[in-house]
Amino acid sequence: MEVKDVEIPQTMQRAMARQAEAERERRAKVIAAEGEFQAAEKLSSAAGVISTEPIALQLRFLQTVVEVASENNSTTLFPLPIALLKPFMAGSGGK
Numbered sequence: 001m002e003v004k005d006v007e008i009p010q011t012m013q014r015a016m017a018r019q020a021e022a023e024r025e026r027r028a029k030v031i032a033a034e035g036e037f038q039a040a041e042k043l044s045s046a047a048g049v050i051s052t053e054p055i056a057l058q059l060r061f062l063q064t065v066v067e068v069a070s071e072n073n074s075t076t077l078f079p080l081p082i083a084l085l086k087p088f089m090a091g092s093g094g095k
Contacts (some may be wrong), residue, residue: 008016013066 050060
């Protein structure tokens with residue numbers, strides 16, 4: 001016996017298409033969730049490094065300043081830690 005042609009009703013075709021679309025959406029959500037989980041793990045690891053090595057936070061801050069400055073901005077504002085200014089304040093008599 002050989003099957004040469006099979007006609008699937010339109011309603012069955014639509015149901016199969018909906019099922020395939022749902023499966024694609026499910027896979028996309030799983031992939032996105034895995035990506036978010038990996039990103040969270042990396043951020044947690046980075047926080048651990050920064051908590052043990054405070055200079056790492058300063059280096060990251062400077063990298064961010066460089067990235068912002070490379071954009072087409074005319075003015076770049078960034079905060080300075082007060083501890084950085086204390087030697088200058090002490091040298092000027094606290095004025």
